[in-house]
Each structure stands twice: as C-alpha cells, then as structure tokens.
Amino acid sequence: MTTAEKILAKALEMFNEKGIEYVGLRELAAVLNIRVGNITYYFPTKDDLVNALSLALNKLNSEVVVANEEMTVAAFLNMLKQVFHHHVQYRCLLLSFVHLIEQNKVISERYKQTASDRNSAIESNIKALVKSAYLKVKDETDVEYLTSSLSLIIRFWISEAAVSHSRLSVEAQIRHYLSMIAKLLSAYATAKGKKEIEGFVAGL
Amino acid sequence: MTTAEKILAKALEMFNEKGIEYVGLRELAAVLNIRVGNITYYFPTKDDLVNALSLALNKLNSEVVVANEEMTVAAFLNMLKQVFHHHVQYRCLLLSFVHLIEQNKVISERYKQTASDRNSAIESNIKALVKSAYLKVKDETDVEYLTSSLSLIIRFWISEAAVSHSRLSVEAQIRHYLSMIAKLLSAYATAKGKKEIEGFVAGL
DNA sequence: GTCTATACAAGGATAGAC
DNA sequence: GTCTATCCTTGTATAGAC
Numbered sequence: 001m002t003t004a005e006k007i008l009a010k011a012l013e014m015f016n017e018k019g020i021e022y023v024g025l026r027e028l029a030a031v032l033n034i035r036v037g038n039i040t041y042y043f044p045t046k047d048d049l050v051n052a053l054s055l056a057l058n059k060l061n062s063e064v065v066v067a068n069e070e071m072t073v074a075a076f077l078n079m080l081k082q083v084f085h086h087h088v089q090y091r092c093l094l095l096s097f098v099h100l101i102e103q104n105k106v107i108s109e110r111y112k113q114t115a116s117d118r119n120s121a122i123e124s125n126i127k128a129l130v131k132s133a134y135l136k137v138k139d140e141t142d143v144e145y146l147t148s149s150l151s152l153i154i155r156f157w158i159s160e161a162a163v164s165h166s167r168l169s170v171e172a173q174i175r176h177y178l179s180m181i182a183k184l185l186s187a188y189a190t191a192k193g194k195k196e197i198e199g200f201v202a203g204l
Numbered sequence: 205m206t207t208a209e210k211i212l213a214k215a216l217e218m219f220n221e222k223g224i225e226y227v228g229l230r231e232l233a234a235v236l237n238i239r240v241g242n243i244t245y246y247f248p249t250k251d252d253l254v255n256a257l258s259l260a261l262n263k264l265n266s267e268v269v270v271a272n273e274e275m276t277v278a279a280f281l282n283m284l285k286q287v288f289h290h291h292v293q294y295r296c297l298l299l300s301f302v303h304l305i306e307q308n309k310v311i312s313e314r315y316k317q318t319a320s321d322r323n324s325a326i327e328s329n330i331k332a333l334v335k336s337a338y339l340k341v342k343d344e345t346d347v348e349y350l351t352s353s354l355s356l357i358i359r360f361w362i363s364e365a366a367v368s369h370s371r372l373s374v375e376a377q378i379r380h381y382l383s384m385i386a387k388l389l390s391a392y393a394t395a396k397g398k399k400e401i402e403g404f405v406a407g408l
Numbered sequence: 409g410t411c412t413a414t415a416c417a418a419g420g421a422t423a424g425a426c
Numbered sequence: 427g428t429c430t431a432t433c434c435t436t437g438t439a440t441a442g443a444c
Contacts, residue, residue, distance in 0.1 A: 003427080019306060021225070024419060035429045036420090042427095046420065098299050101367045102223060115368060145387045151368075152384075156360040163305045164319060164355075180356075183349045187391035207410080228436065240437090242411050250437065 004042040006032060012053055015092035020050060021099075050093070051106045057090040058114055065117075067124035073134045073185065073196045076125055080154065080181060084174050087158050094158045115151075123147045134193035135185065142188060149184055153177060175204045208246040210236060212260075215253055219296035224254060225303075254297070255310045261294040262318055269321075271328035277338045277389065277400045280329055284358065284385060288378050291362050298362045319355075327351045338397035339389065346392060353388055357381060379408045 001009075010032055014023045025046065029036045043049040064082045068075070087094050101108045126146050129135040137143055157177040165173050182201050189197055205213075214236055218227045229250060233240045247253040268286045272279070291298050305312045330350050333339045341347055361381040369377050386405050393401055 019303065021303065022307070025421095026419080037422090037429050037431095038427080040421070041429090044421085095302050098363050098366055099223065099225065103226070111367070141387075145384065148380075149384060149388070152360065152364050153356065155364060155367075156356065159302050159363075160356050160359060162302055163315070163359075176352075180349065180353060183345075184353070229438090230436085239412050241413075241440095244438070245410065248438085 003034070003038065007034075007039055007042060007049070008052055008056075011049055012090065012092070015050075015053070016090075020092050020096050047104050047106070050100065050104065053090060054093055054100070054107050054110070057086060057093055058110065060086045060089075062114075062117075065121050067121045067128075069128050070132075071125045071128040072132070073129060073189070073193050074200050076129065077178065077182060077185075077197070077200045079125075080150075081174070081178055083154060084157070084178065088170055088174070091158055091162075094155070095162055097155065097159070118154075119147060119151060122150055129193070133190050134196065135188045136190050136193075137188055146184070146188065150181065153181055153184075178204060207238070207242065211238075211243055211246060211253070212256055216257055216294065216296070219254075219257070220294075224296050224300050251308050251310070254304065254308065257294060258297055258304070258311050258314070261290060261297055262314065264290045264293075266318075266321075269325050271325045271332075273332050274336075275329045275332040276336070277333060277393070277397050278404050280333065281382065281386060281389075281401070281404045283329075284354075285378070285382055287358060288361070288382065292374055292378070295362055295366075298359070299366055301359065301363070322358075323351060323355060326354055333397070337394050338400065339392045340394050340397075341392055350388070350392065354385065357385055357388075382408060 007028070011023070011028055014028060014031070025036050025039055029039055032039075039049070043052065061083055064079060064086070066079075093100065101111055123143060126135065126143055130137055130143070137146075157173075157180075161168070161173040161177070165176065168176070179201055182197050186194060186197055211232070215227070215232055218232060218235070229240050229243055233243055236243075243253070247256065265287055268283060268290070270283075297304065305315055327347060330339065330347055334341055334347070341350075361377075361384075365372070365377040365381070369380065372380070383405055386401050390398060390401055
C-alpha cells in the first residue's frame with residue numbers, strides 16, 4: 001500500500017465518521033503517523049483529496065448504473081441497491097454534497113456529466129420497463145416524474161437518514177428507502193411488474 | 205432596527221448568498237460597519253446566530269403547517285407552497301441542514317420536535333384527505349409512504365434545486381417540486397381529488 | 409448595556425531544507 | 427519523497443473604553 005493509498009483510505013474512514021469539514025489535516029496526519037506536508041505532497045489541497053474520493057465513488061457507480069434494453073424491474077431495483085451500498089461506503093461525500101458542488105470546481109464539473117448520464121440511464125431504463133410491460137405510463141410526463149423522483153431519492157436518502165433515522169442500522173435505512181422506491185414504481189406497475197416488485201421487497 | 209436585528213438581517217442575506225460556512229464574522233462585521241466583538245456581544249458564537257435564524261424559520265412554518273380535519277387537497281398543496289417560500293427565504297439553513305443537525309446541539313434538539321410535529325401534521329392531513337374522499341389508500345402503508353415521501357421532498361427539494369436546477373428561477377424551481385408532489389398525490393387521488401390537483405397545478 | 413481592541417488556538421496552504 | 431517552519435484566515439475569549 002503506497003502512502004497515497006494509505007492517506008486516501010484513512011481519510012475516507014475519518015471523513016465518514018466525523019464529516020469532511022471536521023477532520024483536520026493535522027489530525028489525519030497524526031493518525032497516520034506522518035506529517036501534514038507529506039499529505040499535501042500527494043494532495044496539494046484538501047479538495048484534491050476529496051476529489052480523489054469522489055472519483056473513486058464515480059467509478060464504482062458507473063460500473064453499475066447502465067441503460068439496458070432488456071431491463072427487468074427486479075434488476076433495476078437491484079441496480080439501485082448497489083448504488084445505495086456505494087453511497088454508504090462514501091457517505092461523507094453525499095452528506096457534504098451541496099457544499100462540494102458549490103465550492104469545488106472539479107467535483108462540480110464532473111457532477112454535471114455524472115448527473116446527466118445517470119438521469120438518461122434511469123430514463124432509458126424506465127422506458128425499457130414500460131416497453132416490456134412492467135410499468136404502464138399515461139404519457140411522457142409520467143416518465144419525467146418517475147425519473148426526477150428517483151433522482152431526488154437516490155441523491156438525498158442518505159442525508160435524510162442521517163438527520164431522521166440515525167438510530168436505525170444502515171441495512172434498515174437501505175431497506176426503508178428501497179421500499180420507498182418500490183412503492184413509487186408500484187403506482188405505475190402492471191400486474192406483472194407489481195409481482196416482481198413484491199418479490200424484491202420481500203427479499204430485502 | 206436594533207443592532208441585533210441588523211446583524212440577523214444582513215447575516216441571513218449573506219448566508220443565503222454564499223453559504224453559512226463561507227461567510228466570516230469579520231466579513232459580516234465589515235459590511236455592517238461594526239466590529240466583530242459587537243456581533244459576539246449579541247451572539248456569543250456563530251451557532252447562536254444560526255440558531256436565531258433557525259428559530260425564525262421555525263416560527264414562520266409553525267404558523268402555516270397545521271393539521272386540519274376539513275383539509276382539501278388544494279389547501280394542503282397551498283400549505284406546502286407557503287413552506288417552500290419560507291425555505292427560499294432561509295435557504296442557507298436548508299442547504300447546510302445535515303451539518304447543522306450533526307454539529308449544533310440546539311438546532312438538533314429543536315429539529316427532533318419540529319420534524320415529529322410536521323410528520324404528524326402531514327399524516328393527519330393525508331388521513332383527513334382520505335376521509336373526505338380526495339385520496340384513496342389501500343392500507344396504512346400507503347399513508348406511511350406518502351408521509352415519508354413528502355417529508356423527503358420538502359426537506360431536500362431546495363438542495364437538489366441548488367445542485368441541479370440552479371439555472372432555473374426560484375419560481376420555476378418551486379413549480380417543479382410542487383408539481384412533483386402533485387403527481388405523487390395524483391397516484392392516490394380519487395376523481396374528485398384529481399380534479400382539484402389539476403386545478404392547483406394549472407394555477408401554479 | 410454597548411462597543412472596541414487585541415490576543416489566541418486551530419484550520420489550510422506554501423516554500424524550502426534534507 | 428518526507429518533513430519543518432511559516433503565513434493567513436477562522437471562530438472565540440477577554441479586558442476595557444464609554
């Protein structure tokens with residue numbers, strides 16, 4: 001494990017525990033038994049350190065979030081479940097999401113691309129689910145509604161969990177928000193779709 | 205206007221523009237043409253200043269969010285619209301929501317009460333809407349789903365707008381998220397309810 | 409009671425020695 | 427590649443002028 005990797009790993013651990021803004025470089029250096037200047041040698045600014053973590057989360061998610069013509073509801077929900085688990089691994093980033101976007105140029109620029117990619121993937125998948133008769137929509141506005149609702153939940157579930165459900169285990173939190181998504185899709189599901197959704201929820 | 209009021213007003217203005225964490229007390233004092241110590245005389249810590257703003261937002265919302273046996277869907281949506289406007293006025297608080305809850309004891313404690321009150325109000329109102337045949341639910345889990353979905357949207361719409369829809373005007377943002385809520389309720393609305401929801405959306 | 413001046417500790421950033 | 431020394435800005439605390 002290189003020094004840079006050690007720094008990244010410990011930073012993620014401490015950021016997740018205390019919040020990015022509340023972990024000082026001196027504290028991080030002390031825990032790693034190195035000096036502050038050694039951290040800034042690999043990561044000139046704290047933002048660079050955060051950027052590296054953000055890039056790692058992006059990589060994880062981009063491997064999982066794909067548009068698939070043959071998508072099933074269960075596969076779609078399982079895809080979101082994996083995203084949720086990635087979010088837990090990098091929860092510090094999601095909890096500081098708004099500030100990072102507003103203050104960190106690099107993250108902000110990359111996010112525009114990521115958000116756009118993810119939204120198209122979600123939209124394509126929903127359309128695929130409609131085509132294969134898992135979902136039934138009245139018109140295009142239903143697809144837009146589902147897409148933007150899903151985006152909102154995916155981005156902010158962990159923030160709401162932090163302020164309202166911190167007493168629950170992480171697993172229970174994930175179950176809660178995946179159930180919410182399942183219920184959201186249910187309202188637009190065909191009998192075939194409803195059955196698969198029920199199966200997914202039962203297996204949570 | 206007393207000094208304390210001037211400080212509060214200008215702090216809210218600057219916090220909303222730049223974010224609470226990125227407005228220094230020296231900067232605030234300079235703009236007000238007073239000295240830092242003068243701010244800390246009225247607000248010993250920065251958190252005390254934020255607490256005062258948080259209390260003001262709470263007061264505004266508590267006057268508007270009520271449980272009403274005679275609730276109509278239109279009245280319910282208009283209630284949420286007012287809450288959205290209050291959130292815009294105090295957007296800095298909502299954008300720093302997670303950190304405030306995690307770091308600020310006073311806000312955190314008060315929030316527990318507020319969140320609990322608001323959730324019961326929403327739940328009561330939804331039940332009232334069911335009773336007066338605006339909405340139709342299958343069982344109690346539908347009510348729970350609606351309540352928690354509404355809570356999530358109400359808490360985080362402004363955060364998502366900040367990261368994804370900052371190019372839109374505030375009015376357009378509010379329209380977007382109120383429409384989302386309208387659509388959410390629509391899935392559970394009776395013919396009577398749907399008609400009123402459509403009327404509300406048309407009037408946005 | 410109101411306000412100013414000043415000092416202090418902790419944060420991130422930077423230049424340069426080894 | 428590693429570490430020391432230093433700088434600047436933060437929030438906060440205190441002593442004292444009026």
